[in-house]
Amino acid sequence: MTSLAHPQLSGLGRNPAAPQEALVRLAAHRAGRHGMSQRRGQLADAVVEALLTHGDGHTAVGLHGDRISPEMRRRIAEHPDPAIRDAYTDFVRDMVDRKVPMAIDDLEEAYGRPRTALVRAPSPSLRAAVARAWHDRPLAIQADLLADPEPQVRTAATEHEQPGVPPEWRERCLADPAVRVNVARYVPLTSEQFARLMRLMRSEDEEVVQAVAGNPHLSAEMVAQLLDTEDPFVRVAAAQSRHVDAETRDRLYALVEAERADGNIDAEIALWWNFTEPAWLREAPLDERLTYLDCPHTPFRRVLTSCHDLPEEAWRRLDNDPDLAVRRTAARRPDTPPEVLEELVRAHGDVFHIRPLLVDHPNFPRHTLRTFVDEPNPNVRCIALQDPELPVRALWQLATAPEPFLRRGVARHPNIPDALLERLLSDPDPHVADDAAANSALGLDRMYRILAAADL
Template identity: 80%
Template structure:
């Protein structure tokens, strides 16, 4: 988190080019210590010593594992203050107690035991933590967790479809209230198992069953009569539902939403299930969904790679932006399609790879995005690592702070621009400027001196 009072110190702590003596001086300030804690890679011994001298238990939490040299790991193991010595293990144990997912490697480091032993630990919360994060556990370990006497452990072991539930365990799990909803979402169901789940009358169970990708046509037909908006919308994604039935179900839920039903609103707008089966259907069957009125089907269709040219033309011009974005990710997307889409709407930076990283994207056009009216599109220009200084100067005075932040992080930034952004009124801009590896040591020392370090 950026410090509002000392943003340049927090950014400088993250700066990968900060010399060792700069880091040592930063360690005397709480904000500097926080910035250093966000750095990647191993810390120099002198920096660790400075952090121990000036820091506290909170500082020590970030000092563990490969961040430390073997000598510093021994130093921690022998530290006289248990609050410092055990800072990281205590933090991990707190996360376990709170039920916050934490990596299996972190659990092994904190508890000092291999994952195979932790899976049988006497503390149920720890066994549950292992079940949540040991994704590639072998079948023997999974069976042990499925048989665990604690319900929270069994629930954690069945949250995901992998490593799954062996066939001989399915009846037992489907009868277990702790895991029934989880398991009903993904295991192949027999007719008897399906019938028992439906007879349960449990809303959560019904919703889980509706998501199950292995349902037969007969099972789907029985779900049509369940008066639950989420079940209805989920069932519309089934390959066993014809267009007329799909329209009817959507109409029912739309009517409920019009009457003010929150459940209907959630079902229509916050149901992220997709008809994934469509990707594996024969091409002639997939093509029947090109005109489907429901965008989720067209979006899945657009994620295929073997459609005829006419289909791509229509998907590239679909009324839904998400469909057009999905179509643009195909390997042979034309350069003009990619450029038109990004120029009109920008890119989606939390989904990788970016559209501008597509092999067919005309990257030479990126610098022309600087003059686009939308700030989200102007930001895309910063994906050009050689963006001219004149363009960076233009974006550095933009009214949008996120654009100025992008300039502050840019590899082609000049010393003058960095100095300008170090004094930006937005703390996050100043923070990013101080974290840029292009910042000269002389500027780093000036920041330290100004802070009295």
């Protein structure tokens, strides 16, 4: 993490070009240790020894697995200080007790037992953690979890549709309050099972009604029984069903939109923060799918963008869709024209938390990247930094931006000159200075001056 007080040290700690000697010296400073916690790859034994000498249990939490050598793993296992020796194990066990999801490999390492043994551990919290983490467990193991005497274990075992609930277990699960809501979301329901859930819905069990409404296996008769429900989540789910006609769909969406306009927060979430979608549309015949190009409801058009067999005219319309999210997802198809990609990015920038970026699309005209430097919108201007050979003049220009995220992008750029890197090391925003110190272009002499200034 970035040290707000010592950003050069935290940045240097994660600099991939920092030599071993520099890292050993950095280990004596808390900010340096924070930076090293974000380094990728295995740490040298000498660096681990320094971290153990100067750090504490918080430092030792990150010293496990492939980050350290087998020799250092033995060293930590035999450490005289239990705060060091048990740091990682205690951390994982604390997360398990707090029901924080952990990777199955982390559970096996911390508890020192294979998943096949952990799933039968005495601790219900641990069995539940394994159920959440072991996604490809065999159905025989799943059956054991479904029969577990502890509700939290059964709940964890049914949170996801896979590995699934065997048909012979569905009746029992739908009768179990611990897993009923989870299972009602995705198992095929018989008429009798649906009727029993409807009775629960009438008893004001909102979670059950919302779960059932999103079940993709509902029949037309079942969906018809949901149409008069006033819950906005149920209305949106019913509107996305394959079994409602366009008029009914429009009516349901209009009811939720009216509630949203009146300030109903549930309606707001159901419309704009609910990521359910009519996935069935992907499997519909092409002629039927094309009729949804005119659908006024965005989720239907967004699903169409994942169908790569659409004709050229359909793609032309999706590329000009009024909804930006639809246009962005449409642009991710394999054969998007270069001009479509450039126009979209130049108008709206890219979405950096979704990979690959649009500018990384094989058809994106990357020779145009440096022309983005002069765009007025800073969110678009930063796209120029995706050019690894961006001219130095352009980097200096972007480094004068008032927006810290632009200066951070310059500080991370591989083509940054020494003089500009030196300037950004002293940037008033600590995140910019941290990124500058983490740039592998930083010279060794400058690294050692940073260490000397901190008396390291």
